[in-house]
Each structure stands twice: as structure tokens, then as C-alpha cells.
Amino acid sequence: MKFGAAIQALHDADVEHRQLDDCRHLLYNEGTGTVRIVDFTQATGRHVCRRQLPLIHYAACPSEETMQCEELIQAGRLLGLFGSGSEYQDMDMKRACMFYKRNRALGLSYPLALEAQLQFLLRYRDSHWHGARQLDQNLKRSGRPRSYTHHRPVTPEVIDMILKETGVSRRGSNLIRIRSNTFSP
16 A cells, blocks of 8 residues: 555656566565655656556446546556456446545545545445445345445535545645655656
8 A cells, every 4th residue: 555655646746657567676675664665767757657546445446437547447457456347337436436536526626525535435435335245245145135225415514524634724725734654757
């Protein structure tokens, strides 16, 4: 996860590494627990990353159309963050995209929408969606028809609650917090 955060921090700083298909550019110090990304000879400083998903574990590999950043897809494959399932069946990925688009429609800036989306995923993914999957598996075993549980609607109040808990303001800029992820160019 630290590598994913570091790569996203580079993209937030408008830097595209352009060589992340080679794992020799990603270094990890076990003693300090820090990550380093090296060899910026082919990097560009004019990259505008329009990702719609954070770089975290998914059951499927997102398409370029879904993620909207080829380098992050390559990095996710290299780091083993993506499973071999079908993108169309990965409910976590679908919900994450919907949550991001709703944030943008409510007027959140691009960095704030990404930050709120990541906090939403980290908070609800393990508890809420895992419970829905467990229910689905139990229904499968019992022979009853499959159905997903009703998920809590993402309303402006829910977004405000998440933003309040994460210390993010709708009006203020959160670039410092987003860019403070550990990476050493």
C-alpha cells in the first residue's frame, strides 16, 4: 500500500515516472519501513492524472477507461494489487467509481473527491461490503436466489460525515495532506 500511496503522490504532484513497468525502480527499506521510487530519467513533470480510482487492492484489473491512468494500471499490476476477476463483476470498483462521480457532481475539487473516496473505501470496504459478500455466499449455499443487500445511499450528509472524520474541508485545499505521502524522488 505504501508504494501505491507514493505513486499516487507523484501523480498528484503532476509527475509521471514512465518506467514503473520495471520493479527495479521501486525500493523498500525494511529497517525504516520507507519506500523509494528511483530513476527519474524519463519522468515528465506535466502529467495531469485524472484517475477515478485509488491504487488499492481490487478483485479485477481496472480498464484504462475506468481508471483513466495507464501508469497507475501498470503499477497496480506490478505490485499485484489487481485480481484476475472480471471488472464488470467487481462491485467494490463499481461503487468506488460511483462515489467519486457523486463527489464531483456535488462540487468537490478533484483532490478532495479522491481523498473522500479513499476514506470511504477504507472505512466501508472491509465492514459493509464484506458483510454483503458474506450474505451473498450464505444465500448461495442455502440455494436461495442471490441478491445484494441494500447499501447505504451516498448522500451529501454521508459525504460531510466522512469529510469531517478525515479532517477534510469542502472549501479548503487538501493538496498538502495528499502530497505528504512518503516518497523520495
